[in-house]
Amino acid sequence: xxxxxxxxxxxxxxxxxxxxxxxxxxxxxxxxxxxxxxxxxxxxxxxxxxxxxxxxxxxxxxxxxxxxxxxxxxxxxxxxxxxxxxxxxxxxxxxxxxxxxxxxxxxxxxxxxxxxxxxxxxxxxxxxxxxxxxxxxxxxxxxxxxxxxxxxxxxxxxxxxxxxxxxxxxxxxxxxxxxxxxxxxxxxxxxxxxxxxxxxxxxxxxxxxxxxxxxxxxxxxxxxxxxxxxxxxxxxxxxxxxxxxxxxxxxxxxxxxxxxxxxxxxxxxxxxxxxxxxxxxxxxxxxxxxxxxxxxxxxxxxxxxxxxxxxx
Amino acid sequence: xxxxxxxxxxxxxxxxxxxxxxxxxxxxxxxxxxxxxxxxxxxxxxxxxxxxxxxxxxxxxxxxxxxxxxxxxxxxxxxxxxxxxxxxxxxxxxxxxxxxxxxxxxxxxxxxxxxxxxxxxxxxxxxxxxxxxxxxxxxxxxxxxxxxxxxxxxxxxxxxxxxxxxxxxxxxxxxxxxxxxxxxxxxxxxxxxxxxxxxxxxxxxxxxxxxxxxxxxxxxxxxxxxxxxxxxxxxxxxxxxxxxxxxxxxxxxxxxxxxxxxxxxxxxxxxxxxxxxxxxxxxxxxxxxxxxxxxxxxxxxxxxxxxxxxxxxxxxxxxxxxxxxxxxxxxxxxxxxxxxxxxxxxxxxxxxxxxxxxxxxxxxxxxxx
Numbered sequence: 207x208x209x210x211x212x213x214x215x216x217x218x219x220x221x222x223x224x225x226x227x228x229x230x231x232x233x234x235x236x237x238x239x240x241x242x243x244x245x246x247x248x249x250x251x252x253x254x255x256x257x258x259x260x261x262x263x264x265x266x267x268x269x270x271x272x273x274x275x276x277x278x279x280x281x282x283x284x285x286x287x288x289x290x291x292x293x294x295x296x297x298x299x300x301x302x303x304x305x306x307x308x309x310x311x312x313x314x315x316x317x318x319x320x321x322x323x324x325x326x327x328x329x330x331x332x333x334x335x336x337x338x339x340x341x342x343x344x345x346x347x348x349x350x351x352x353x354x355x356x357x358x359x360x361x362x363x364x365x366x367x368x369x370x371x372x373x374x375x376x377x378x379x380x381x382x383x384x385x386x387x388x389x390x391x392x393x394x395x396x397x398x399x400x401x402x403x404x405x406x407x408x409x410x411x412x413x414x415x416x417x418x419x420x421x422x423x424x425x426x427x428x429x430x431x432x433x434x435x436x437x438x439x440x441x442x443x444x445x446x447x448x449x450x451x452x453x454x455x456x457x458x459x460x461x462x463x464x465x466x467x468x469x470x471x472x473x474x475x476x477x478x479x480x481x482x483x484x485x486x487x488x489x490x491x492x493x494x495x496x497x498x499x500x501x502x503x504x505x506x507x508x509x510x511x512x513x514x515x516x517x518x
Numbered sequence: 519x520x521x522x523x524x525x526x527x528x529x530x531x532x533x534x535x536x537x538x539x540x541x542x543x544x545x546x547x548x549x550x551x552x553x554x555x556x557x558x559x560x561x562x563x564x565x566x567x568x569x570x571x572x573x574x575x576x577x578x579x580x581x582x583x584x585x586x587x588x589x590x591x592x593x594x595x596x597x598x599x600x601x602x603x604x605x606x607x608x609x610x611x612x613x614x615x616x617x618x619x620x621x622x623x624x625x626x627x628x629x630x631x632x633x634x635x636x637x638x639x640x641x642x643x644x645x646x647x648x649x650x651x652x653x654x655x656x657x658x659x660x661x662x663x664x665x666x667x668x669x670x671x672x673x674x675x676x677x678x679x680x681x682x683x684x685x686x687x688x689x690x691x692x693x694x695x696x697x698x699x700x701x702x703x704x705x706x707x708x709x710x711x712x713x714x715x716x717x718x719x720x721x722x723x724x725x726x727x728x729x730x731x732x733x734x735x736x737x738x739x740x741x742x743x744x745x746x747x748x749x750x751x752x753x754x755x756x757x758x759x760x761x762x763x764x765x766x767x768x769x770x771x772x773x774x775x776x777x778x779x780x781x782x783x784x785x786x787x788x789x790x791x792x793x794x795x796x797x798x799x800x801x802x803x804x805x806x807x808x809x810x811x812x813x814x815x816x817x818x819x820x821x822x823x824x825x826x827x828x829x830x831x832x833x834x835x836x837x838x839x840x841x842x843x844x845x846x847x848x849x850x851x852x853x854x855x856x857x858x859x860x861x862x863x864x865x866x867x868x869x870x871x872x873x874x875x876x877x878x879x880x881x882x883x884x885x886x887x
Contacts, residue, residue, distance in 0.1 A: 260727070280729040298542065299541075
């Protein structure tokens with residue numbers, strides 16, 4: 207049996223009295239796109255730093271591609287490609303100079319390097335800007351260049367921090383295509399994102415962590431359905447009072463009901479039968495003007511698991 | 519990781535830093551000019567503070583009066599210019615001179631008659647340092663004049679024997695000390711600015727995630743910063759040799775110790791850059807570090823003349839050994855009891871420790887912004 211790409215066991219990191227990561231255990235299978243989600247300060251970055259060997263865990267173990275991170279961090283870095291959120295490119299150097307610098311750091315053979323850079327730049331549609339300074343690139347181009355750089359040493363595991371933060375819609379879809387291509391070639395991709403549509407579109411599995419602890423781990427589809435089958439959004443007049451919300455919530459198959467500003471949002475499990483009972487109950491007490499039915503979103507799952515309060 | 523890979527990384531890191539420095543001309547100019555500015559500033563201070571400008575009103579043109587003015591000139595305490603009584607009065611009121619010395623009419627005749635002579639000395643006593651210079655130097659000039667003009671009447675004389683083969687002026691001595699401080703400043707600035715830039719750009723993460731040792735990255739950064747620091751060092755050398763006229767007696771020592779000083783303080787610069795992570799903080803911190811260390815390291819004379827406590831502090835400062843070594847390289851004498859070999863060992867050890875500390879700090883702080 208192939209060992210996982212990443213295996214975390216009881217991973218804990220403390221900074222003084224503050225526990226950033228608290229007994230985190232999970233594994234990332236080879237060849238999958240795995241999303242690590244969580245609000246700001248949830249412990250994502252600390253976890254990634256420990257996986258990359260940039261930070262030592264207080265306790266617990268990390269195995270990456272079969273190697274203990276604490277035993278041989280350099281071996282792991284050689285197999286790890288990273289696209290940091292801030293790109294980490296030398297903006298006053300050309301695209302080519304940035305790539306050649308990375309090739310030197312990661313000991314990419316000089317023989318055939320130019321051809322390899324050409325092929326990757328063509329793939330990222332950046333070949334024409336090969337000799338241009340990075341400072342003249344758009345946000346999307348910088349992101350693509352950072353991805354090309356991470357791919358240059360052919361890593362088995364690629365970490366992508368907020369893949370499409372700050373890029374336009376076209377660039378976002380282009381980057382998503384490239385990440386899916388990487389998966390198709392057998393590369394394991396680990397992403398962290400606050401953009402749940404992205405995680406939904408890309409990830410085979412998601413881990414949601416909060417306050418350093420794992421709160422959910424499953425495929426996006428299963429996570430959504432763990433929150434209910436259907437969300438009913440109803441526009442009513444007047445706004446349903448607390449007594450109606452209480453009656454709806456008490457119906458069998460209703461997961462939750464929230465009233466606000468002329469609307470009632472009800473999450474149900476059990477299909478059309480439950481939906482019918484909810485509608486009957488609502489029209490008995492208030493005027494129903496419009497109803498929409500949809501699948502639960504990942505945002506709703508995320509908020510239900512991590513809460514709505516702002517994190518810094 | 520192979521030696522070849524290490525060398526490739528060192529070369530790549532150094533080359534990237536040089537290219538980036540050249541593409542940011544403002545920081546390059548700051549890196550080169552601040553040490554030169556430092557040298558010029560201190561030399562101007564030394565020159566302006568060394569000799570007091572005075573006017574001499576010569577109301578007697580006799581040979582003895584002329585000889586007296588010459589004795590004042592030979593005292594190395596004044597910058598003398600002759601003036602009329604009115605002009606001298608105007609100058610001292612305007613604050614452009616420290617004193618007016620008037621050689622009275624009948625000076626020669628009074629001396630021949632062995633009659634007492636009053637030499638009026640008007641002093642602008644707003645600065646006690648200059649005032650005391652005048653108070654010391656005028657009587658010394660009188661004594662010196664008397665010994666030369668009437669040798670048979672002055673029977674007590676000093677018989678000097680010199681330890682060093684030649685005299686060294688205050689300015690040439692100080693110029694070498696300031697040059698060493700300039701080298702330190704150039705190295706600190708370049709090392710810290712180059713490293714802080716990686717944190718500002720976020721590229722410290724790219725370096726931290728590379729499968730190489732922190733020491734390799736540190737050596738690459740030291741060499742990258744060395745390019746501009748060397749340019750600054752050469753400019754300092756040109757100013758000292760061509761404009762101040764101090765030529766090294768042992769050029770190879772200048773080269774060897776110069777490289778050791780650069781290596782040591784470039785590594786400290788890398789350490790500073792790793793700790794502060796912002797260029798705006800790295801520049802003033804480098805300047806602030808040089809000033810106290812400079813004054814505590816025997817810049818005006820051998821460090822062991824400083825006394826017990828300052829001497830002990832000087833012994834702990836690497837700049838002390840660097841100044842001592844450079845004084846030997848330029849003037850040929852040993853200003854410290856430990857000798858040149860000890861200077862070299864201390865500086866080399868300091869360089870190794872500094873590089874290791876820089877690598878350790880980079881490893882600890884890693885890519886954290």
